[in-house]
Amino acid sequence: MSLEDFLDLPEVKPAREYIDGKIIRKPMPKGKHSRLQLKLCNSINEVAESSKIAYAFRGLSCSFGTRSIVPDVSVFTWSKIPFDRDGEPIHDFLLCPDWVIEILSPQQSSNRVTGNILYCLENGCKLGWLIDPDDRSILMFFADQSPKLLQGDESLLTLAEIPLNLTINQVFSWLKMQA
Secondary structure (H helix, E strand, C coil), X not given: CCHHHHHHCCCCCCCEEEECCEEEXXXXXXXXXXXXXXXXXXXXXXXXXXXXXXXXXXXXCEEECCEEECCCEEEEEHHHCCECCXXXXXXXXXXXXXXXXXXXXXXXXXXXXXXXXXXXXXXXXXXXXXXXXCCCEEEEEECCCCCEEEECCCECCCCCCCCCCCEHHHHHHCCCCCC
């Protein structure tokens, strides 16, 4: 099956990705995953949307090169967001995000998820995060340097345009919903 054939298939839940000629079903997000995904999108959009700096999409299908992937969070700088003539985002994003965030689920292969982040970086993405809720760490990937593993009170790097200051502990504190 070609990428074009895959893109012609009807959408299903959970989402599917097209990688190396294979269709791979993404696991359905569970509680911790969903919470982090939503909080990250909200935090990024709170500082970047009104100024038209960037926008974070949750579970958006991005098709480029030879793959169609569905990152947990895809951040696009405003100038790259494809809009229709009414100023609304188009349905099909046939481009690579500027920043991709993946949240590891217990049933996911960390190597496959890392492979998607690396593929994005090879195709123009500037930054990738791999969040592991089980060990409370975030592995940051960059287009031009080695990955960096962060834990505790270490500060996270975002796209330079986005004025968002977060530490690892702040991100994982979002999981605590009751005292």
